[in-house]
Structures are given as C-alpha cells and as structure tokens.
Amino acid sequence: MWSPDADLAFPAGCLRPRPPEWLVATALAGRASGHCRCWISTAIVSCCRQGIGLCDLGWRRDQESTRAFGKSYETATGTSILFDGTGPTEGAIRTLVDSGDVTWDICDADGFTALRLGATGHLSAIDYKTVDPAKIMPPFAFTHGAGGYAYSYVLAFDTERFAGRPPLSWKDFFDTRSFPGGRAVYRWMNGAFEAAMMAGSDKPTNPYPIDINLAVNRLYKLKPQLQTWESGQQVQQMFVDKTISMACIWHTRAVALAKESEGKIAFTWAGGVLHPGVWVVPKGNPGGIDAFKLIGHMQDPARQIEFTNLQRVGPVNPAATAAMPKALRDYDPTQPENLAQQVIVDSQWWADNFDKARAEFADMLQRS
Template identity: 30%
Template sequence: MGATKPGAKVVVANWGVGFVDAQRRAFFDPFEKETGIKVLIGGTPDLAKFKAQLASGTTDIDLSDLATGWIGPAEAAGLFAKIDRNIVDVSGLPSDAVRENALSYFTGGGGLAFSTDRYGQSKPAPTIWEDFWNVSRFPGRRALYARPVDTLEIALLADGVKPRELYPLDVERAFRSLDKIKPHIKTWYTTGAQPPQLIQSNDIDFAHAFHNRVFSAVSAGAKIAVSPHQNLLARVWTAPLAKSPNPEEAQRLLAFMLRPDRQAEWAKLQAVVPAVPAAMPLVDPNVMKSLPDPAAPDTIMSDISWWGPRLDDLNARFKEWLIT
C-alpha cells in the first residue's frame, strides 16, 4: 500500500441522513484523520445509474452500499471491481460475508414496529405479521415498504408460512396475501427513515421498520419498539465500483471499515450486528440488548441468491401492483 497522495479522496454512495452521520462517526472521520484521505458523499446508491455510467466509461462513485438483491445482477453486469486482498484483510470475516467483488460489513434488518406510547399492556400491539394482517383485532393505521424485498416475505409470514420454509418464495401466494392488506395500508414508504418518523408523528400506528432507524429515533427520545418476533434480516453489502476514479482509496476505506474497533463503534451507533466476529466483545453491553438476533428460531435471513435473478421483474410487478 503506497503513501497517501496529495488531495486523495474516495467518493461513497450510501443511504442518506442518519445512516451517513453514523458512518462518518464510525468510519469516515477516523479514516480521514488516520490516512489523510478525504471521504466525500456522492448521493444514494442507484443501480440503474451505475449501469449507465459503466456503459459510458465514466464513474463518479468509488464505493457503494448495496440493496438486497443487487449483488447478483450487478456482478453479472460487471459493475464491481475485485476486492484487493493485498489491501483488504478478509480473514476475520465469515466465508458467507465475502465475495470476489463485495463484502458484507454488518447484518441488519427490521421488524414490526409500533408506538410504546399508544400501545402496551392495556392495549396490546401486533407482534407477528399475522397480527399485522388482522385488522379487526388490531385496528390502526399501517405502513409497509413500497418494494418487493421483505414485503413479499412479510406477506407470506402473514399467510401462515413458517419462517424456515419461506424460500423459495411462493410469489403468487404472496401477492394474494398482499391483496388482502392493501386496502388497510395508509402509507407505502420509500425510505428507511420514514417509519419511525410516521409513528412518532402519530401518522401511523404499525409499520415494518429497520432496527437501526428505530434505535436512532429511540436514542433521540422517540417512544417506539420493534417486536422481537419474525424479524427480517440480511447481510448488508458494500462494493468498489469498476472503473472508479479512486480505486486504491476505496480499497483502503474498505479495509478500515473491517477493523474490529470500527465495527464495534458502528454497532453502537446503528444497533446492527457486526460482520467481524472479533468485534462482538467490544460492543457496548447496553447496545447488545438492542441488536436483532440472527439465531432466533423465527428470524428470517434474506436469501440473496433467490432474489438476485428475480429482482428486476419483481420490482416491475410490484410497482404495477401498487397502482392497480
């Protein structure tokens, strides 16, 4: 690894406010201080944009977070550069967190969220997805993510499919289940920041929400909880883009993000499970209580190998279903 060049920088794409603030504290600011390499934010991840830029031969992003299901199509399209193992030490990662062109740097996800101000012992909240679908027993305003990933799994859980029997997804059954709940969904949200905001502002009562977003909201004083049951988790991936302007700097940032101390700080700030097992003993015990449990018997781990070849078609179908 060479010395830092004058004016060196790396441009990253990530998931915006809240998420980027935590990334700055856990990764970007200490990386800048240690290496002198400036970390710039280049907007949110956009697979279509990345494909168009690669086709044009010019890419302005060096390193990008990835949505569930993107890895297969993106690898097939040649969007990613290889992980440089002379720079990035992957020996501390589980084998299923490492691909030739991408790395998982944490496990995160979401579950059924509700207001602890409005629901509690005297007024029970739904705790599993069958409850969420049961509008007579649990009346209230509902929100779901306007995308097929997670939402199809939720629909099948609501229809009685057991968590360990979800994959391969029965897509037709999932859409039939969604047809039942669709009239009762007040908000189809499009960003992970929305559900805690909507619950806190009393615009909705129940929603699928990401643990890290809820954790951030609760840390700021919001009265929200996520049911521990039927959580939907996934390894969250990042990848260096092919033909990027700052390839070595991207690899160096990747290596830095895998350091156990940085992984533990990331877990503290986002209530996520570190990808590097050596980070777990460093995680604040109070934060550990808020982490989702990948080993819980009713936890679902997203199957990216199932989603990869189907994502584009199901995205298109889901968008059409929403407007019909």
C-alpha cells in the same frame, strides 16, 4: 443498502442515474442539489486523485462514517475519504461505469445489487487478499461485494393500540380483525414479501423461495389498511398521526422511534429479515487497490462497534458482534439472541427476481 436520511431511501433497483456531467456541475457550483450533499470542495472528477471517493446515501451517514472510519484511515495512511451523498443506486452505478468516467471508488449497496451488477460486469471483484473474508459474517462476503454493516426489517407497533396483547409475529401483522389499524410496508417491497410469506405461522419460518403470487395476494388483502413508505421520517410520521398501528420498517428507525416516543412505539426481532449493507467497487474506479485497503480498514472490530454506536446498525465482523458493549446489544441485529429470531435475506433470490417482484407489487398497488 439502508438510508439514515429520510428523503434518500431509494432502492437499488430504482433508476435515478447521476451522470458525470451532473456530478461535476454540482461540485463546481459548490453546492448540493435537492437532498444530495457532496462533501467535496473540488470537482468530483478529480476527487480520487486527492483521496478515496465513497458514495453513500446522505450527509448524516457521511459525518458518522468520518467519525467511525474516516479519521483513523487518514491518520494511518495519509489518504482522505471523500464522501458523496448523491445516492449510489443500481442505475447510477451502471450509468457511471458505462460512461467510462468513473468517479467513485466505493459504493454502499444491497447484496442483491452486488450480485446483479457483478454479473453484468459493472463491478470489480473484491480483492480478498486485502479484504479478510473471515471478518464478514456468512453469507455476506460476495464475489463483487463485501459486507460492511447489517440492518433488519422488523415489525414495529403502537403499544397504546395494543396495550393488552402486543403483536408478536407477521401473522398478527396480517390479522386486522384481532389487531385493527393501518399497516405500512416499504414502497420497494423489501421485507414486505418475506413478512407475507411468514404470515402463515406464529413463528418465523424460512420464506425462501418466495412465492411472488402468494406474497402479493396476501398484501392485497391488506390493501384497505395498507400504506407504503419511502423514507424513515415518512413512516415515523404515520405512527405520530395514528394512521397506522403497525409497520415493517428498518430496525434502526424502530430503535429511534422507541426512544423518541418513550416506549409508545415498540418493535420485535421476531421474524426480522437481516440484510447486509455491502461495499462495492465500480469497475474502473480511479483509486484502484486503495478502495480495497479502505474496506479492509473498515473491518476493524472497534470501528464497526463505533459505527453501531453512531448509526444503530449491526456489525458484520463476528469479532465486533462478540465484543459489542452491553449497552448496544439491544440495538444490534447480529447479537445471537436477536439473530436467532430472524431470517437472513436470500440476496440471490432477490437478484434473480427483483424486477418481477417489483412489477407485481406495483401492479397490486394500482389495483382497486
């Protein structure tokens, strides 16, 4: 689950529950709370009687999802997509389903969240008679989640700091003698653990199963230079302030940085870690099978290409990857030449080990 909005990058395992009472109060008040923006003018509890409720991570995603999917779906079916940007974290989905008052039909989640919540009975199995599994690149068609888009964690770097010899691998990222300067990784360690595992080689290698102790110890050795980021804007500011020279970041943010800095910040696909953005359906969703119809609608290659154009995420439909316009291929992590340099996230490993990995990483950050 990738967030385009700076202050909405909460991980799937970070509990930030939004109970139904809070949601209803916010909707009835007709305003957002904090960074949470609801695109629903009436109470959220009634939204799915009027349309399909889709919860994601922010207002800009809502606007661009409307352009890519929403308008065409409403034209085809007469049913609106009602966006809620409050953040469908794992804890929020769990709380909502446990309350028995489910107000969301579809949520944007990580692959490992689909596995974890599916195992605990909080998600409906995807109706693969309505959703076409052949239109989802393997291995992103989960029993309780359907891949909707793709994004990667990549190595971004300051080209002015390394004009003569740019870093080309995670081995270089962990080599602060040859490549001095600060480093930054995601606060919730996705991407960072894989980078640590690949740091022993000049070329990308399969990092799974991750050795948690090894990954944490390698990151600990970086600690004097290590910072963590929780939002795309935060890590961008680190580059602007020159407090870091390299970072493990979302490729979407790296693309934006490269453009906005006019090449002063660059990135490499080498060793990138490809992740799926997954559509999940909370158990007991009010819209029933219509949720799967919308997911099926979003599989259309042209619509996924438009989403790539708007958000710089990659498609998951192989037909969209094949038909991607030349102007967008450099941004698309699923293009064969880009994908060949990367590894694909092992969502099952993260589902099984997220809690332990998070605890060990948090402990390392507190160590002196």
